[in-house]
Amino acid sequence: MSLGGGLDEAVPFALPLARRFRGTGLREGVLLRVGDTWGEWAPFPEYDDATGARWLAGALEAARGDWPAGYRDSVEINAIVPALDPETVTRLVTDAVATDGCTVVKVKVAERGQTFDDDVARVAAVRAALDDCGAPAPTGRIRVDVNGGWLVDDAIERLAVLDDIAEGLEYAEQPCATLEEMASLREQTHVRLAVDEGVRLAAAGETDARLAERVRAAGDVLVLKAVPLGGVRRSLAIADAVGLPVTVSGALDSTVGLAAGLALAAALPDPPYACGFGTGRLLAADLTGETALPRDGRLSVVRHVPDPSRLAAARARLDDDRAQWWLDRLARCLEVLGAQS
Ligand SMILES: [Mg+2]
Structure with a gap:
C-alpha cells in the first residue's frame, strides 16, 4: 500500500506513562520515516482532522529532515509538575534539581476536579522543595x-496569591481561554502572561499580522510547540511576526519526537526561556534505548533515531484495530494536507 506524503514507513506506537497525564496512561502516535530520518506524529486522540493535519505538516517536515540551522547546541530545560499531591510534587522537584539540574519548574494548576486550595498547596510544595534543594528565588523559578x-476575575485574585507563594511567578501560561480575556486580565495583573493555546487555536484562517497583534495584546511571552503549529519553519515565522520572547515546549514527545522542538529552540535568533522538554521523566518506556534527560538543566540539540526493538515493542502495545485507527487517521490527515497545498 502506498502511504502518500512521500513516506517510506509509518509505525503506530504506544508508550506507557509513569504517571497519568492529560487523563491518560498511554501516549500513542505514529512514527513516520522518509529515507533514514524520522518524524513523530502524535496529535491527541480527541483532536479533529484539521488539527491533526497541522501536526502532520510538522511531523512530515521532521521526517524529511528539513530544518533550518541552529544558533546553539543546547537549550535550558524546565521541569514539569503535573497536577499531583504535594508529597509527590516534592519528590519530582527534588529529582529535577538534584538529578537533572533544572531550577525552573512549570506547575500545572486548575485541573478539573480539583480546587484552588490544591493549586496553592502544590505551588507551596514546589517553592519549599526548590528552597530545600538550594535553589531559592530567583534561581529557582x-x-x-x-x-x-x-x-x-478569578485569575486576577488567584495569580496574586500564587505569585506571592512562588516568590514571584516567572509567568502564568494561558490563565484564561481566549486572547480577549487575557488582554483584559493583562491590564489588571502585574504577573507576566504567556500565550499558548491562544496561538494554536487561532492559527487557522487568520493572517500572521492580525494574529500577532492580538497575541501581543494578550501576553508578554509566546509559547511555541513545533509540531502542533505545523513545523519548525512555521513556528519561526509566527515568532518573527509576534516579536515576543519565546518559550518552546514539547507535546509529551518520545526522545525521537523531541528533536523537532529542540530544532526550533536552537533556530530562534534569541535564546528562548527554559524549554518544556522535561517530559522524559513522565515516560515509562521510550522509542530509544535511553531517554533524553537534561544534564545541568540543559538538553543537547541532538536528533535521536528509534531503536528497532523498542519501536517494535511500542508497536506491539497497540492491538491491530487501534493501529489501524491511527493509520486511517493518518490517511485522512494526509488528504486534508494535500487539499490545502
Ligand atoms: Mg500550556
Missing part, C-alpha cells in the same frame, strides 16, 4: 500553566 481554566 516557578511558572504556572492554567490551560485556559480561569475567568478573568
Whole structure:
C-alpha cells in the first residue's frame, strides 16, 4: 500500500506513562520515516482532522529532515509538575534539581476536579522543595500553566496569591481561554502572561499580522510547540511576526519526537526561556534505548533515531484495530494536507 506524503514507513506506537497525564496512561502516535530520518506524529486522540493535519505538516517536515540551522547546541530545560499531591510534587522537584539540574519548574494548576486550595498547596510544595534543594528565588523559578481554566476575575485574585507563594511567578501560561480575556486580565495583573493555546487555536484562517497583534495584546511571552503549529519553519515565522520572547515546549514527545522542538529552540535568533522538554521523566518506556534527560538543566540539540526493538515493542502495545485507527487517521490527515497545498 502506498502511504502518500512521500513516506517510506509509518509505525503506530504506544508508550506507557509513569504517571497519568492529560487523563491518560498511554501516549500513542505514529512514527513516520522518509529515507533514514524520522518524524513523530502524535496529535491527541480527541483532536479533529484539521488539527491533526497541522501536526502532520510538522511531523512530515521532521521526517524529511528539513530544518533550518541552529544558533546553539543546547537549550535550558524546565521541569514539569503535573497536577499531583504535594508529597509527590516534592519528590519530582527534588529529582529535577538534584538529578537533572533544572531550577525552573512549570506547575500545572486548575485541573478539573480539583480546587484552588490544591493549586496553592502544590505551588507551596514546589517553592519549599526548590528552597530545600538550594535553589531559592530567583534561581529557582516557578511558572504556572492554567490551560485556559480561569475567568478573568478569578485569575486576577488567584495569580496574586500564587505569585506571592512562588516568590514571584516567572509567568502564568494561558490563565484564561481566549486572547480577549487575557488582554483584559493583562491590564489588571502585574504577573507576566504567556500565550499558548491562544496561538494554536487561532492559527487557522487568520493572517500572521492580525494574529500577532492580538497575541501581543494578550501576553508578554509566546509559547511555541513545533509540531502542533505545523513545523519548525512555521513556528519561526509566527515568532518573527509576534516579536515576543519565546518559550518552546514539547507535546509529551518520545526522545525521537523531541528533536523537532529542540530544532526550533536552537533556530530562534534569541535564546528562548527554559524549554518544556522535561517530559522524559513522565515516560515509562521510550522509542530509544535511553531517554533524553537534561544534564545541568540543559538538553543537547541532538536528533535521536528509534531503536528497532523498542519501536517494535511500542508497536506491539497497540492491538491491530487501534493501529489501524491511527493509520486511517493518518490517511485522512494526509488528504486534508494535500487539499490545502
Ligand atoms: Mg500550556
